[in-house]
Amino acid sequence: MERVWGGRRLETMLGKRLPPSVRIGESWEIVDREEAQSVVHDGPFRGWTLHELWVERRAQIFGTGLPETRRFPLLVKILDAQERLSVQVHPPAEVAPRLRGEPKTEMWYLLDASLDSDLYAGLKRGVDRAAFERALHEGHVAEQLHSFPIKAGDAMFIPSGRVHAIGAGNLIVEVQQNSDTTYRVFDWNRLGLDGKPRELHIAESMASINFDDTEPEIVKPNGDVLVECGEFCVERWTLDKPRESAGHNFAIFSVIDGKVECGGRTFERGAFFLLTASSTDREMRPLTPDAMVLRATIPTAN
Secondary structure, three states: OEEEEEEOHHHHOOOOOOOOOOOEOEEEEEOEEOOEEOEOOOOOOOOOEHHHHHHHOHHHHHOOOOOOOOOOOEEEEEEEEOOOOOEEEOOOOOOHHHHOOOOOOEEEEEEEEOOOOEEEEEEOOOOOHHHHHHHHHHOOOHHHEEEEEOOOOOEEEEOOOOOEEEOOOEEEEEEEEOOOOOEEEEOOOOEOOOOOEOOOOHHHHHHHOOOOOOOOOEOOOEOOEEEEOOOOEEEEEEOOOOEEOOOOOOEEEEEEEOEEEEOOEEEEOOOEEEEOOOOOOOEEEEOOOOOEEEEEEOOOOO
16 A cells, blocks of 8 residues: 555565555555455465455354454554654544544554664653643644654554554554554644645544553563453464464464465465464474564454
8 A cells, every 4th residue: 555654665575566666555464344355365265355254154264252243353464664654543442433433452563673763652641631732733742752762573562542653664564453543643744645734633533542541661572472452462473393373263374584384385474374263284384493473363252
């Protein structure tokens, strides 16, 4: 997807084919949206969309105890931030319906980061609604947020309601709720692809921001687990030997380094695939010494 802040690293670093001379900022890799669909490449369900599988073959492909949602609950994407993204927020579940939006909790994993890259997340202590509104009118929004210097391999959790921005120079895997609702608070006074200022959503943002969210931090892994919340669990596996994907439900894998083999197929860095609940081969086998993957799952009902 072309974005004013996008770049070309999906091509230069991950080997994806891009249209020439276009700044690509997003690639939706696992998606079930009205405007975009993942499609099965081969096998007995070749040509089926992710949505068709979710509706018609849920237990067989995804497993049991899953949420009764109309669409597949997760969206996994890559973000190439050649420039800073807007300061923005996603609405919490209790706010989204009255704003006609969708809640969106997400996590970021840094595939690559330039030397001076940073992330903005959460409000500094003492920044209440009135102080934030003053900063907004005076053009000092970024100074109200925590800024984190980051490096490749870092991760950040962004719950709904946490105001945030991705700094320039970051290449990110994002695992999120299946939502495309983003409210822009501030866009660095730049122009969009059409040469006009991009729309801001001040009223919706102010209704969505959690003004008690003052203690964000870079993720501290708990063993393999990077993030575990009500919407998803994301693990990072460093593979020095074969490892089986435990459980009986689906898992989404993102190859973040090296090369792996699963189910008779080889996957290189930048590849994304869904291991189905009915897969008989659930073993991830490293083909290079540096093989590393992210594994995303969703909580099941007790």
